[in-house]
Amino acid sequence: MTYRSAVIRVGDYEVLGSIGRGGSGVVLRARSPAGLEVAIKVLHRVTPEARARFEREQRLLGSLGEAQGFVPLLDAGESREGPYLVMPFLTGGTLRDRLARGPLGVDEARALGTTLARAIGEAPRLGIVHRDLKPENVLFTADGRPLVADAGLAKHFRDDTPGASKSVALSRAGEFRGTASYMAPEQMSDARTVGPAADVHALGAILYECLAGRPPYLGETLLEVISSSNEGRHALLRTLRREVPAWLEAVVERALARD
Numbered sequence: 001m002t003y004r005s006a007v008i009r010v011g012d013y014e015v016l017g018s019i020g021r022g023g024s025g026v027v028l029r030a031r032s033p034a035g036l037e038v039a040i041k042v043l044h045r046v047t048p049e050a051r052a053r054f055e056r057e058q059r060l061l062g063s064l065g066e067a068q069g070f071v072p073l074l075d076a077g078e079s080r081e082g083p084y085l086v087m088p089f090l091t092g093g094t095l096r097d098r099l100a101r102g103p104l105g106v107d108e109a110r111a112l113g114t115t116l117a118r119a120i121g122e123a124p125r126l127g128i129v130h131r132d133l134k135p136e137n138v139l140f141t142a143d144g145r146p147l148v149a150d151a152g153l154a155k156h157f158r159d160d161t162p163g164a165s166k167s168v169a170l171s172r173a174g175e176f177r178g179t180a181s182y183m184a185p186e187q188m189s190d191a192r193t194v195g196p197a198a199d200v201h202a203l204g205a206i207l208y209e210c211l212a213g214r215p216p217y218l219g220e221t222l223l224e225v226i227s228s229s230n231e232g233r234h235a236l237l238r239t240l241r242r243e244v245p246a247w248l249e250a251v252v253e254r255a256l257a258r259d
Contacts, residue, residue: 010028010040010079010084011075011077012032012033013031013038013040014031015040016029016037017029024044024047024050025042025044025045026041026044027039027042028041032086037089038074038087038088038089039086039090040084040085041085042081044082046082046083051083054083055083057151058073058085060155061073061151063126064126064128064148068119068122069116069120069122069147069148070147070149071088071139071147071148071149074087090140090142090147092139092142092143092145093139094135094138094139095112095135095138095140095146095206095210096134098135099209099213102213103211106243106244106245108210109210109211112207112210113203113206113207113210115145116146116148116203117203119148120148120199124195128155129155129195129196130148130151130199130202131153131155131187131194132150132179132182132202133199133203133206134179134205136150138206153191180217180222180229181215181217181229182206182215183198183201183202183229184197185229185230187201188230200255201256203255204251204253204255204256205217208252211240211241212235212240212241213240216228217233217234232256232258234256237249
């Protein structure tokens with residue numbers, strides 16, 4: 001869909017522009033009836049499986065709010081363009097934007113890692129695993145607070161938690177879902193069965209990149225990245241940045257451990 005000068009609405013929201021586009025939908029910047037700027041995720045390719053994922057994302061976002069360290073869900077509905085989810089428009093950019101300027105300072109990386117660890121520690125209490133933690137999915141508020149975004153691949157990993165009975169098993173056994181540089185080896189082989197340990201691994205990869213200025217697993221092709229991850233091949237932080245304290249390197253190494 002192309003958005004021109006004419007006023008276009010999604011539900012009660014006035015569209016101001018496009019933020020990003022994916023295979024099945026688009027994220028828009030919009031204005032709410034109260035005049036607040038928001039981000040709206042609209043599903044365009046409404047297949048039964050895509051709708052089931054979208055509905056699952058809505059349920060999970062409803063349980064993981066700003067108090068838990070996640071971008072909160074403000075509203076949801078149906079429109080002519082497709083079903084949509086409404087979240088705050090965060091003006092602080094993404095962690096990927098920050099890393100484009102180079103590695104973070106050690107203290108800044110430690111503080112960020114602590115905040116993200118608290119957030120992903122809250123999700124398992126609700127029986128949820130995110131499965132797609134990466135710098136693009138860490139957003140900053142105007143005052144610099146990091147929040148975890150995008151629950152499109154999140155799922156319940158236990159059946160005895162609120163809402164889990166409504167979640168459909170959408171990943172097939174052996175299916176590859178996630179971003180290779182941040183995925184735990186077990187997620188690469190079977191995304192359906194992973195639990196919170198996969199998010200711990202992703203957090204370790206994010207913290208490694210914050211300190212080293214590059215992801216732990218490198219390769220010219222996707223297969224090379226997957227091979228590096230499966231074999232646990234990455235340079236030690238101390239060889240890339242001497243000022244990283246030994247205890248912090250040990251934390252990262254433990255998070256990235258294949259077992």
